[in-house]
Amino acid sequence: MNAMMKNFLPLSALATAVLATAGTAAAADVDEVTKFSKPESTVSVGIGHVSRDNQRFGQYTGLNKEGAYGLLDVDFVRRNEETGTWFTLSGRNLGFDNRELRFEHNRQGDWGYYVDFSQIPRYDPYTVTTTLSGIGTTTQTIGGSATAQEYHLKTERDILTIGLNKELSNNLNFQVGFRNEKKDGERLWGQGTFGAWRFLTDPIDQTTRQIDATLNYTTERLQLSGGYYGTSFENRNNLLNVVGSTLFAGSNQMALPPDNESHQFHLAGRYSFSNTTHGTFKLAYGRSTQNEAYPTAPVTGAPSSLDGRIDTTLVQAGLSARPTPKLSLRANVRYENRDDKTPVFRYFPSQNTATSTNDGTNETRDIKTTAGLLEAAYRLPNDFRLTGGVDYVEKKRNSPPVRSVSYRETTDETTVRAELRRSISETLTGALSLIHSNRTGSDFLLNTLVNGTIYSNQVAPLHLADRDRDMLRLTLNWTPTEPLSVGVRLDAARDEYTGRGISVVDQTVRKGDAQNYSLDVAYSFSDKVQGTAWYSVNNTSLESQQCGALVADVCTPGTQQVWGSHVRNLADTFGLGLRAKLSRKLELSADLTESKVRDEMLLNSIAGTAVNPIDVINTKVTSLKLSAKYALQRDSGVRVMYSYDRYRTDDWTWANWNYSPADGGTTVLQNPNQKVNFIGVSYYYRWW
């Protein structure tokens, strides 16, 4: 008996108890109208079997070990028709590691509360073989085990959510929800420096709590919603102690995420000036803080904690109007100010040397975002609609006095778009959109060293660079005959980046492309048999150039290595589905999806030393799910499920990797060809 079954048995005993009471209810001779119009309860109990150990199929379900698993789902509903009171208990996957259970009790239109429990496991898809000891703890010893042992890393989230609501009057209701999410386990981590790399694990023992309380006021014309949203993050591990030789200064103490919290008050509203003109707004003020005592000793005279504080103000207002039956207008403006009020202190004085790229202080990050939108849509003859719009986003950032990365304080992007849509037609609907956007901004700041010497200024970072983007989007939905429908969607986008223009070689990202094409077909063979098929091609690529400049602002092609990269991700995916109700007793369903992904990293030498080609990585994921449901009686039956899952990859990024000998020879590997079969049989019973 495996661990899963041990967990499953006490739950199934309780489910049997629920079922026993249900029997009493079901014994009553329930008429047809009740069956058609009253909510029914269902319990489903069974057993399933996983054919072999795997790392992908059961990654988020816990079905990762060969063996038997309990199948248990419960959906218990009781409704008092006279009072409108509901009791529901729903449980899903109770025999698996990703089980969830929810109890809800409410009097509709008056009050309600719920308790919800959910687990999310995540099994790391790699098998680790290492001599590291202390995995999962805050003290880990390099080579601490005499012999290498095998580990499967895992994290798990246990989430408990409680909520209640109350209708205070016809216009006023109150809702509050509290969520407690505990996450623990361990995940891949490490440390390294030039020529030496070590495997470590990140020991996770964290709790995130959220509370969300809102008061809603609703009348025909005015709606308001205001409240409080608070979160807190608590980490019981704030430092990982690494026992072993020193890899670099301070490598024996790795910081883990600090506790932090946030509080936000918000008020949103909507007012209908008329039946066709509506205004919306949102005001919010939030503060997030982080003031946990530092896990290691800072320099003398430094504060013992960061006293980090970020205040965020949001103001949003929108207006939608239909001044004539054919013309619709929409306008929106949004301003968000992230004001980082964290005190600045020179924590790292040893970095504050004349030729350093940082002055040793902590860096604050202010971001002011102003966004606007104007849109007009006009209804043309023959059910065509033409929409035109302009979007504008401006971001203003503060800048640290000394930087190692190129930076500009302001970027602004204007997007112009036009769309022709045919919304209603007997057989054909569709839309064609053209979008052009241009991002530019203030001058890039000149990177200098602490002593004022101009340093490296060759790169326009991806999210700050001038960019021209063109997009084309076409959607078509065609129903040539009653049982057949066809959907086509074509998206194509092209980005052109402009460099700094300082270096003789414009470096980093030069160009981006994306194409997403999909075809969907649905066919109803009869009222009781429907089939679907779809195919998608997704192709994204990014072209860059690099100059291996070891000194600032100097790129001499030939003297320095200049190389280009064309990183491309090409995926084609298809899906087939069938739903068939073959008789009053037998229902079948089948779903097949397959995704083939090709990751290319093409390198080319532009000047200087040659570059080595990088192997393509191919990944193929296949999933087949079959299900048959057979009614033994009107209220009960059996369900047989079969799944086949195959994961294939020639990903060499871990397979070719060797940690340094000092690490003890850790390997992190995945099975490149994983095939798993799962079969399950369950009995279901339903009652009213």
Place this chain on the structure above:
Amino acid sequence: MLDVADKKTFRSHAMKRNMYLSTLLLLSFALMSGLAGVARGADVPAALPDPSKPPPKDLVLRDDAKCTRCHDEADNPRVLAIGKTRHGVQADKRTPTCTSCHGDSDSHINKPENVKERPKADRQFGKDSTTPVGERNQACLTCHQGGKRIHWSMAAHATNDVSCTACHQVHSRRDPVRDKVAQSEVCFACHKEQRAQLSRPSRHPIKEGKVVCSDCHNPHGGAGEKMLARDNVNDTCYQCHAEKRGPFVRSHQPVQEDCSICHNPHGTTNPNLLKVRPPFLCQSCHEPTTHHATAPVGSAVGGGNPSTPQAVIMARGCVNCHTNIHGSNNPADGAGRGFRR
């Protein structure tokens, strides 16, 4: 073979988990057993009306007899199934009648003699509906306004003529879009790119129903971009990844600005939902000083020690060294700003 989770905390976890679940089950069971009797007595409705004995009786909703005298379970959607839903609770006086949503439909109910085919109901919601989307949606918005729908009129779904019933099945007790496992399929009916991305190896547990589209997006509109559940990208991600929030004594600028600069939450082939594999991702921003512009080498090393050109692309890529890439709260002096400790 050691399984870390099993080794470390399995027993306490299993006990705690069973305690949670058992408590919930027992609590629910006790409440329902005690109160079910009260409910059960009221659950059994009147028998089917005999069509030969006028006037017909309402079956499910108030005043539904004028509809249910013709429409029954043979119709699609099954009209009586609305009784299984919250719309079917007559004790809640806010719930609708058939005509609240479908209109009075006089000519549909009483077919004029001068027309061949019976006119359709005033408002239809099916695939072949000729009722303008705005009018269809107004039937829902008459009651369902305010709260999380406050921004509907500004939402991309509204302006793209998405009807409420394109996503919601009103006559079904199990509305797929409100079911954690089924929801994504409803969204993928339009969002094809995201459907394909979900089949990538690095993804959120959306297929398993543990993360759903509406955890991050408010399909009814929001004050922020992309109809996000919170006011901006980062606050949405912090709902589950609060450890990345900081602020830190060593902070990484793009991390603080927008998680989606580096990550695609809908699925990628690169680990950790990275849009592009390191070093190409990191080289998109960093100046080519020191080792930053290193051309990666990905070929097999035959058991040799790794070098920097290999370390920037193999294993965890640049993060092999820059471990605390989201920010570090280690104030110890020295070792630069490399997020290494």
